[in-house]
Amino acid sequence: MEKISEVLKVLKERRSIRRYQEKEVPEDVIKDIIDCARFAPTARNLQPWKFVVITDGLLRKKIAGICDYGKFIADAPVCISVFCEDTKYYLEDGSAATTYILVAAKAYGLGSCWVAGDKKPYAEEIRKLLNVPPGYKLVSLISIGYPEGTIPAPSKKPLDEIILSAPSRKR
Numbered sequence: 001m002e003k004i005s006e007v008l009k010v011l012k013e014r015r016s017i018r019r020y021q022e023k024e025v026p027e028d029v030i031k032d033i034i035d036c037a038r039f040a041p042t043a044r045n046l047q048p049w050k051f052v053v054i055t056d057g058l059l060r061k062k063i064a065g066i067c068d069y070g071k072f073i074a075d076a077p078v079c080i081s082v083f084c085e086d087t088k089y090y091l092e093d094g095s096a097a098t099t100y101i102l103v104a105a106k107a108y109g110l111g112s113c114w115v116a117g118d119k120k121p122y123a124e125e126i127r128k129l130l131n132v133p134p135g136y137k138l139v140s141l142i143s144i145g146y147p148e149g150t151i152p153a154p155s156k157k158p159l160d161e162i163i164l165s166a167p168s169r170k171r
């Protein structure tokens with residue numbers, strides 16, 4: 001039971017973090033975070049993804065310069081980019097993997113932020129910059145690092161506003 005409540009705490013306390021300490025993130029931690037993403041669900045269990053880990057400062061600066069709402073990638077010690085083969089459900093599959101990465105990062109005490117990839121005009125430019133083969137689509141870029149300072153909890157809609165009652169059965 002204790003383990004379950006820890007997982008729920010991680011889910012409920014995760015938030016987008018856009019300011020990071022300079023402290024490096026151990027390689028094995030990043031590897032394990034991606035290992036968690038491997039277990040995300042995918043349509044027909046295709047697992048169409050590839051991940052690129054970017055730690056090089058110059059490359060992160062280049063990516064930050066390209067992304068309109070991801071300037072903080074330059075200051076995060078790590079950026080993981082999520083690509084998926086162009087399958088029917090590539091976006092759902094890549095989004096599930098992205099969510100697993102955000103949650104796994106939180107479980108390691110790390111902050112992270114999902115930066116949009118899919119539908120952005122820069123998606124192809126980033127694929128080429130990272131030498132990812134043609135046919136793969138950029139789903140997301142995820143900045144990761146130890147959080148700097150604290151941020152207020154984002155406002156979330158209350159439960160009673162988002163649960164609709166199912167129609168009652170007609171007799």
Ligand SMILES: Cc1cc2nc3c(=O)[nH]c(=O)nc-3n(C[C@H](O)[C@H](O)[C@H](O)COP(=O)(O)O)c2cc1C
Nearest residue numbers: 014015016017018068069070113114115116117154
């Ligand atoms: C599909 C998607 C794209 C996003 N793109 C960006 C982005 O480009 N830049 C950014 O700073 N945050 C981005 N976010 C993060 C959202 O702004 C954030 O999740 C939202 O404000 C709720 O805050 P929370 O993550 O702390 O709950 C994105 C989130 C999603 C799901």
